[in-house]
Amino acid sequence: MSLIVRPVSGRTEADAFIRLPAALQAAGEPWSVPLFADSRRIFDPGFNAALAEWDVPRFLAWRNGRPVGRIAASLPRGGGERGGFGFLALERDPAVLRALLHAAASWLAGRGATRLRGPVSFTINHEIGLLVEGGALPMPRMPRNPAWLPPMLDEAGLEREMDVLACTLDVAREAHRARFSRLLRRWEGRRDLVIRRLDTTRLAQEVALVRDIFNDAWAENWGALPVSAAEARMMAKLLRPMLISGTVLFAEWKGEPIGLASLIPNIEPAAAGLGGRLLPFGWARLLRALAGGARSARLPMLGIRRAWRGTPVSAHAMGALLSEAIGWAERRRWAEVEVSWILQHNAPMLQAMARLPAPVSGRWRLWGAALPGRFPATSD
Structure with a gap:
């Protein structure tokens, strides 16, 4: 079973990127599933004028012709030392995570970034982080994810940078x-x-x-x-x-x-x-x-x-x-x-x-x- 990661190309793959969290949730995993219409607007330059100031390439991981993971990189147009990764969703497979991170990191490094941070979608002023504790009351723009994903990021070699909290x-x-x-x-x-x-x-x-x-x-x-x-x-x-x-x-x-x-x-x-x-x-x-x-x-x-x-x-x-x-x-x-x-x-x-x-x-x-x-x- 070959695993490949490639940039999103065309309307069909863009739609697969948007719909992947819903498919993963339907398979029994507790992913956030934003409204498809809202997700499309984020990547629509006609709605989101900030895309004129940021490059936000999207990547899909494929196995046997089926999408099994997604990620996006983000970097201000004109470059910068720090880039972001976000919109992360995948099947429970460390190989898929490593391949997605490799794609985002390679794209960022190729444009001069020396460090990546995430998850951020697509800047720290929007949806950020992975849920690691609590969060029983789902809220807008406060993501939900399977409990196995944060340890998988630790095991992939990323360093913990910051926790953000909710108080109710x-x-x-x-x-x-x-x-x-x-x-x-x-x-x-x-x-x-x-x-x-x-x-x-x-x-x-x-x-x-x-x-x-x-x-x-x-x-x-x-x-x-x-x-x-x-x-x-x-x-x-x-x-x-x-x-x-x-x-x-x-x-x-x-x-x-x-x-x-x-x-x-x-x-x-x-x-x-x-x-x-x-x-x-x-x-x-x-x-x-x-x-x-x-x-x-x-x-x-x-x-x-x-x-x-x-x-x-x-x-x-x-x-x-x-x-x-x-x-x-x-x-x-x-x-x-x-x-x-x-x-x-x-x-x-x-x-x-x-x-x-x-x-x-x-x-x-x-x-x-x-x-x-x-x-x-x-x-x-």
Whole structure:
């Protein structure tokens, strides 16, 4: 049985790449299965303008004419020292993993990259990591994978680089709002701090503000990459349906936007069992979830501009954002809110989560390796 890996070529192979996780899930493995339509849009330059700034070649592993694994590499156009690998899915076979890694690593090394990191799909600002612990509450853009895959990456010679965490709040048990309300009443600056919602009538401008705050607040984080204007335009397209019941909150101090938080409904339970397909009735299930039928939510962004860190303004802005986010979840009847992801060494954020209380509920891992790599091409 010969195993070969080759770049995706043509519409049929592109479709096989998109559908492979669904085929693996149907065979009994717990892979994330994004909607086929969403996955196609990621690789559509007409929808995802960020593809003008990145090269994202896709590879399929084939055995006896059948796809058995997939991977994508990613590198900024113009090159860079660090490249990524992601969109990883495969049958349980170390040879398939090594062959996929070899293909991605060889492509990256051939373009001057000296290190690879992943899984990232296709930058660290999007879906990242492999689930290694917990994660019982499936959430949008928080991947799921078989338990055997992370050890297989260890055995393939990759080095563990970073874990990212999810913390989950039981809304009925939260202790934050009452405690913060007492603190806020005693603070002389409370009248100058305002929390407002994103204005959907000015979506392009508001998304640009999200980008501006994000690029500042997250700039010093491990692995940080700025969100480009092209990515922000894609974000605006993806964000609009989530705002039917979700929201983005801005913290303003004396009229200046200094922080943000976002809440999106958890549509994963509605998507479960669809096998990636919207037709014939999947769209109706998802619309109900987006319009208020979800029972949980994810908080993917919570941050304050760096200039305000360590000040009373920052502490109160963070507390106010959390209070408003919890209130929004309560009004939407979301029983749980997952705050994700959080870097494993972000002690201040983890302490804030403990006070909510929102204990750690899931852990995802990223790996890295020097290039040209230690993943010999294999055939069997």
